[in-house]
Amino acid sequence: MEVKDKKTKEKGILKRIAGPVVTAVNLDAHMYDVVKVGNEELMGEVIKISGEDIIIQVYEDTSGIKPGEPVINTGLSLAAELGPGLLTSIYDGIQRPLSVLVDKMGDFIQRGVSAPGLSHEKKWTFKPVKKAGDKVEAGTIIGEVQETNIVHRIMIPPNAKPGTIKTIKNGDFTVDETVCVLEDGREFPMIQRWPVRVPRPVKEKKNPTIPLITGQRILDGLFPIAKGGTAAIPGPFGSGKTVTQQQLAKWSDAEIVVYIGCGERGNEMTEVLTEFPHLEDPKSGKPLMERTVLIANTSNMPVAAREASVYTGITIAEYFRDMGYDVSLMADSTSRWAEAMREISSRLEEMPGEEGYPAYLAARLSEFYERAGLVTTLNGQSGSVSVIGAVSPPGGDFSEPVTQGTLRIVKVFWALDAKLSQRRHFPAINWLNSYSLYLDSLHDWYDKEVSPEWNKIRSWAMEVLQKEAELQEIVQLVGSDALPEAEQVTIEVARMIREIFLQQNAYDAVDTFCDMKKQYDMMKTIRLYSELAYAAQAAGVSPAQINATKSKNDLPQIKFIKDYKPALEKIEKEMDAEFTALRSAA
Amino acid sequence: MKEYRTINKIAGPLLFVEKTEPIGYGELVNIVLFDGSIKRGQVLDTSDELVVVQVFETTAGIGKDSGVRFTGETIKMPVGRDMLGRILSGGGKPIDGGPEIVPEKRLDITGAAINPWARGSPNEFIQTGISTIDGTNTLVRGQKLPIFSGAGLPHNTIALQIARQAKVLGAKEEFAVVFAAMGITKEEANYFMQDFERTGALERAVVFLNLADDPAVERIITPRLALTTAEYLAFDLGMHVLVILTDMTNYCEALRQIGAAREEVPGRRGYPGYMYTDLAGIYERAGIVKGKKGSITQFPILTMPGDDITHPIPDLTGYITEGQIVVSRELHRKGIYPPINVLPSLSRLMNLGIGAKHTREDHKKVSDQLYAAYAEGNDLRGLVAIVGKDALSERDRMFLEFADLFENRFVRQGYDEDRTITGTLDLGWELLATLPVEQLVRIDRELINKYHPKFRNVPKAT
Secondary structure, rough: EOOOOOOOOEEEEEEEEOOEEEEEEEEEEEEOOHHHHHHHOHHHHHHEEEEEEEEEEEOOOOOOOOOEEEEEEEEEEEEEEEOOOOOOEEEEEOHHHHHHHHHOOEEOOOOOOOOOOOOOOOOOOEEEEEOOOOOOOOOOEEEEOOOOOOOOEEEEOOOOOOOOEEEEEOOOEOOOOOEEEEOOOOHHHHHHHEOOOOOOOOOOEOOOOOOOOOOOOOHHHHOOOOOOEEEEEEEOOOHHHHHHHHHHHHHOOOOOEEEEEEEEOHHHHHHHHHHHHHHHHOOOOEEEHHHHHEEOOOOOOOOHHHHHHHHHHHHHHHHHHHHOOOOEEEEOHHHHHHHHHHHHHHHHOOOOOOOEEOOHHHHHHHHHOOOOOEEEEEOOOOEEEEEEEEEEEEEOOOOHHHHHHHHHHOOOEEOHHHHHOOOOOOOOOOOOOOEEEHHHHHHHHHHHHHOHHHHHHHHHHHHHHHHHHHHHHHHHHHOOOHHHHHHHHHHHHEEEEEEEEHHHOOOOOOOOEEEEHHHHHHHHHHHHHHHHHHHHHHHOOOOOOOOOOHHHHHHHHHHHOOOOHHHHHHHHHHHHHHHHHHHOOO | EEEEEEEEEEEEEEEEEOOOOOOOOOOOEEEOOOOOOOEEEEEEEEOOOOOOOOOEEOOOOOOOOOOOEEEEEEEEEOOOOOHHEEEEEEOOOOOOOOOOOOOOOOEEEOOOEEEEEHHHHOEEEEEEOOHHHHOOEEOOOOOOOOOOOOOOOHHHHHHHHHHHOOOOOOOOOEEEEEEEHHHHHHHHHHHHHHHHHHHOOOEEEEEEEEEEEOOOHHHHHHHHHHHHHHHHHHHHHHOEEEEEEEHHHHHHHHHHHHHHHHHOOOOHHOOOOOHHHHHHHHHOOEEOOOOOOOOOEEEEEEEOOOHOOOHHHHHHHHHHHEEEEEEEEHHHOOOOOOOOOEEEEOOOOOOHHHOOOOOOOHHHHHHHHHHHHHHHHHHHHHHHHOHHHHHOHHHHHHHHHHHHHHHHHHOOOOOOOOHHHHHHHHHHHHHHOOOOOOOOOOOOHHHHHHHHHHHHHHOOOO
């Protein structure tokens, strides 16, 4: 759990206990040192030093702890264990595997139990990719372990000096056993430890140019996020943050997914745990769980561990990025993380900023999101961490500090709207308020990989939706029949975009994932309808007649059909025939 | 046990005690008054110089001369099987004139968090017999589903109807009701008690009563005592426990009161910044544990101050619970019972408990379609007020009529009317059949052909 350091160990005594924050004296400590508190050796972290007083946040319940009990400084900082065994794991906020905790302390979370993040007994088959005599430096991949269907690349730690391999082994080892010895005598096991509050170094940060395909039409189609990008999903409760996050965890085309359940519901984590092993990755066909690391620090688990959970998660994400993988990280919810900061801050009696949040809230948020990015790793590969943070604004009010602090940093904003979810328009992402700043940098990719038409068709759809919003204001006053005929057609086309393209059923086996080709085909058919309808209207056909055309009624069903092409072509043909008949009759 | 007479300051419910030996955080404290009576409290802050004690009862009678005894242990609740059928005070003492509880176990009232790894997936459909819940906001075992209501609305009646009718189809298992009242009036309490007695539910119930004139600080421990009892019944004795907590608004007020007394930095509207974590410590004590027979399903009731769903109490609750049932003043004024407004209501675990395996294959899609159609009709009402019905298109008129029909047929039902889930879904189809088939975009053709009244009785061509 900790990183080795030169400092000597020290022992102090407790002076004051007030909830998760305790004060110790006679202790030689540095900021963010990990300490063991009380006779039960509860884990804590130094967060403030004031004169003789060392202020510590404790990751476990402090009931019954008395002044005078000992405090031991380990001299190490809070660190994650990185190595084979991470995938498919489910951890609490300080990387204790929940399954091990069940074995050690039963169905309920008790305290005073430590559990390492990785199994130190299990043997993994290490296959070297370097040989004796090869030069290595920080980040160099020296070997591989087939962890699940994912290849876990074993690297020289990022803070190591260069050297030359003397011997490198081949065979089955635990994470602690040396697999590589350098000529200068340094020995490397498979495990690395990295302090969670420090970003792992990279060679270079690049600008993202490839979208993270999520299979969600409104996201990929209208407001895409790039691989290595950042996005925020703010929304009031019940607007579908968690479902959207889970959809992204399931279907996004990242190679590794880190999902942080930060201060959220226990039953939701259970849902993820029971569902993921049975879901297949649409690309590899392997269970989704094999590429996933879960961190679950539910709302009733200790608040200080909730504060740490976000850092633990992103450190694991960065580690896989360094192997050259595309990683996506979902944090649900960053508001709970911010509240943990607020709670600790208020116990420290710090001067509060806006709404009681600490003044450093915005700084912490930007530090976190800045750990995302498309990078050239130390070993020269390309890897990325995309960060998608859910925000839970009180009362759904986006002007509150966490939402605002987040919006200043992230490039993609998916605004959830309670009004939409109330009418069961899912995903309840408001198409007028949301935005993506990656549209320009992803333009070429869509041109090349989807269709040269796509970017145009996207702008067209956005225009129609915008126009509809303006027209709706008039409709609210005078009714839809009072609109000019051409605009009545616009209203109908916009309704089709909303109901057919934007609405997507996460619980339907087919509709839950929609690839870019299908998205393009669906949108193209809607535009075909639009063109035919405007032409008919211009030829004198009444909107009522246009709306009464039957061919479009089958279009919503396309969503639920896997092999949709024949059905779609049939609809297009019928559409054409119907409108030709209408025009010639007019 | 040592008794200190070193109280230095009394502020609201807080005592500041000096010159003690090392005292544990969260310890139970007994305060001995001059007449020998004892009040209880808990350590909130402990250090060499000063111990802060929060008293769970009124501080009337406590003075610098009062004795303070630290018990050396955190607050524990004696629990046992014979608690069923008993009425206890908000502090856990019997007030029904019966004997003391014979404890089989003494449990810490804070309760430990269930390890997410040990949680079982809640997926057993509970039929409440109320269409707006079963049909569109389905409850499952192990869920926490609060009722968001307002002053003067019939939330108590709804809660009682649910407690009376709730059942898992085809199951014959031991169940119990734990009822915790926080700051409600004697009259309201009587209403609950009489119904429990009338239906014989009292035998299977444990009742905790903290009434409006009982000390506010006691409300802090009432729900914790209730949930500790529920956990014992569920996970030790294997019962399926329904916990009703009412009124959570009073609980939060008490929390604010203590926060103010401790001179803490207040969060929104004066409520403490840790209210989310505190409420989570209550609501998250619902669920199922893998390999154990029982379950805890929670029904917290709260009255939204000023019917404002963005008020911190409903807001934080909604972020923790798995959905909410919203009681609407508008529907109540229209004389519709139960006045549940389905639009802002939600059950997050619904999808786990419905479908072919649990209810019926068309459940999800019928529910979505009912929602969408009612929302559309409801929106049109605003328009009608401005332009009149005649300005509406044919399509819009149909949706408008659907909204009325939905409220009068689907939402409205009797206080003792126990609808089956099949009945509820068929009723849904009946209402949807008033709309043209091509407007039912949320339902696939296959289900329409199978369940739509227009098609399901048509004999297949031979």
